[in-house]
Amino acid sequence: MSEASxxxxxxxxxxxxxxxxxxxxNAVRExxxxxxxxxxxxxxxxxxxIEDGDIIAFRTKLNLSYKSAAD
Known part of the structure; x- marks a missing residue:
């Protein structure tokens, strides 16, 4: 049988x-x-x-995958 990831x-x-x-x-680094x-x-x-009509932060939502050892 082949190994599954x-x-x-x-x-x-x-x-x-x-x-x-x-x-x-920044999200990936962290x-x-x-x-x-x-x-x-x-x-x-x-x-x-936005605060007082100015952009104070850019936000990016990510779904991040990582390889896991088979349980």
């Missing part, structure tokens, strides 16, 4: 004062401190926080 998915929200790309990068063997990040949603 198992992947887990976590939902993350990254933020940045500069861009959605930096927000995604996730890499906890999860091993990161594989794919799917952008699910992007939004901004």
């Amino acid at each position: 198992v992947y887990r998915v976590v939902e993350l929200i990254g933020s940045s004062s500069d861009s959605w790309e930096d927000a995604a990068r 996730a890499s401190r906890t999860y091993q063997d990161l594989r794919v990040a799917e952008v699910v949603m992007m939004d901004v926080l």
Whole structure:
């Protein structure tokens, strides 16, 4: 029988004062401190926080998959 790969998915929200790309990068960077063997990040949603008519933060929601040892 061939070995099967198992992947887990976590939902993350990254933020940045500069861009959605930096927000995604921040989320992946932080996730890499906890999860091993990161594989794919799917952008699910992007939004901004607004204060007094100005954008104060870009936020990117990701579904991030990582390879998991078979249970």
